[in-house]
Amino acid sequence: MTMTSATDTAPAATGTVAGSAAVGLPRRSWVEHVMGLPISVHVRGDAATSAGVERAVCTLYESLRQVDERFSPYRPDSEVSAIRRGEPPTSSAELLEIRALCAQARRRTDGAFDAELPGGFDPSGLVKGWAVERATGPLREAAAGSDWLVNAGGDILLHAEPGRSWQVGVEDPGNLSHTLRTFALSHGAIATSGDARRGAHITDPSTGRPAFSGVLSATAIAPTLLWADVYATAAYVRGLASLPWLVRERGVRVLFVRTDGSRVSTLSRPKARS
Numbered sequence: 001m002t003m004t005s006a007t008d009t010a011p012a013a014t015g016t017v018a019g020s021a022a023v024g025l026p027r028r029s030w031v032e033h034v035m036g037l038p039i040s041v042h043v044r045g046d047a048a049t050s051a052g053v054e055r056a057v058c059t060l061y062e063s064l065r066q067v068d069e070r071f072s073p074y075r076p077d078s079e080v081s082a083i084r085r086g087e088p089p090t091s092s093a094e095l096l097e098i099r100a101l102c103a104q105a106r107r108r109t110d111g112a113f114d115a116e117l118p119g120g121f122d123p124s125g126l127v128k129g130w131a132v133e134r135a136t137g138p139l140r141e142a143a144a145g146s147d148w149l150v151n152a153g154g155d156i157l158l159h160a161e162p163g164r165s166w167q168v169g170v171e172d173p174g175n176l177s178h179t180l181r182t183f184a185l186s187h188g189a190i191a192t193s194g195d196a197r198r199g200a201h202i203t204d205p206s207t208g209r210p211a212f213s214g215v216l217s218a219t220a221i222a223p224t225l226l227w228a229d230v231y232a233t234a235a236y237v238r239g240l241a242s243l244p245w246l247v248r249e250r251g252v253r254v255l256f257v258r259t260d261g262s263r264v265s266t267l268s269r270p271k272a273r274s
Contacts (some may be wrong), residue, residue, distance in 0.1 A: 017206050025147075028053075032061050035068045035128060036154030040137070045146025045161065056142035060150070063135035071098065073122050084120035096125050101130065105230045110245055111205060112234035125233045129191070129226035132157055134170035139161075155232075157225040158222040162186075173195070173216035180257065189225035193218050193236035204237050213239025219255040227252070239265060 031040040041057050070092075073080045079090050093235040102115035102123050115123040132152050139148055140159070149158040149166055158166050165184040172180040173196040183190065193202060194217030195210075204211040218235035222228035235242045235254050246254050247266055255265040 015060055030057050030061075034061060034064045035072070035131070035152075038151075039064065039132075039153065040151045042151070043139075043143050044148070044164075045143070047143045047146040047267045050142065052142040053139070053146075056138040059138045060135040061094045064131055067127065067131040067134075070094070071123065071127050073120070080121060080123065080219070084122075097262060098127060098130065101226070102126055105234075107229065108245070108249070110236035110238075112238040112242060113230050114205035117203055117205060119203075126154055126230055127235070128224060129157075129189070129224065129229040130154065132225050152225070155189070155225060155229055157189045158185060158187065160186040170217075170219050170255070172214055174261055180263075181255065183221065185221070188221060188223050190219065190221045191225065191227040191228040191232040192220075192231040193229075194257075202233065202236060211237040212215065213237060214259055216257045218257075221253040222249075223251045 025045050027042065027044040029040060030046040031038055033039075038119045039061070041060060043057075047053050069075065069082050070078055071094075072078050073084060075081060079092065079095050081085065082090070099115075102113075103128060105113045106115075112145045113125065113249075115121055127154075132150055132155075136148075136150060136157060139150075143159075145161065147158075147160040147164055147166070149156060153190065156166075156168055158168075160166055166184040167182055168185055168190055169179040170190075170192055172178040174193050176196060177242055196216065202211045203209070204213075213236065215236060218232050218239075220228045220232040220235060222231060231246065231249065231252055231254065235246060235256065240256060240258075242254075243264075243266065246252060253265070253267050255263060255267065257263055
């Protein structure tokens with residue numbers, strides 16, 4: 001679903017600093033394949049080589065593996081798969097939280113994001129961001145005073161200390177070898193939704209068919225990865241028809257690429273709720 005990437009190292013890259021504020025700082029990166037995609041962690045600063053950060057990264061990956069085991073619709077033994085089979089739902093606090101967040105996402109996107117699809121309950125578009133946000137708790141503490149970035153298959157959550165930032169590039173959906181735009185970000189999250197890499201895999205909840213709204217991709221920048229991912233998906237599903245509610249969302253910016261290659265964005269629009 002995602003096509004956002006940050007520059008530096010493969011296979012799932014890190015960002016590079018804007019300006020010279022971080023030149024020469026220690027840095028380290030990790031990558032594992034979890035939840036069906038490469039997830040990389042990058043730390044830049046004095047904490048990068050510390051034992052505390054090493055432990056925090058191990059904890060992060062273990063947390064993501066546990067979420068995948070419990071909530072993946074592709075694992076027959078997961079809670080989500082049990083719901084899809086019509087079995088009595090479990091009442092774990094985490095599943096209740098996810099279902100409440102999915103209902104909130106449906107309301108906030110006018111139904112463009114909906115986990116209750118014709119093929120069954122599928123919260124995947126929300127769970128990944130939710131899981132990464134939860135898993136970074138120990139990393140935030142262990143990397144205090146340093147910069148860090150988590151790249152979950154192209155959806156990115158990041159933090160940089162004052163005076164520093166990460167350069168995050170968004171691929172051109174019409175030519176994946178080109179960078180469409182680069183953002184210098186110091187905090188928050190960025191996610192892109194589209195079909196350039198994985199084909200028509202995003203479902204329009206209103207039809208049950210692959211989404212087609214006249215845009216090739218939608219990139220959302222938001223304070224959290226959960227909502228960046230939700231808004232990117234919803235914006236791709238509804239296209240420019242989503243602009244009326246997107247401009248009401250505080251702290252959210254969206255960049256659309258239309259099928260003719262032209263761009264429309266909310267980058268200069270007011271973000272406060274009416």
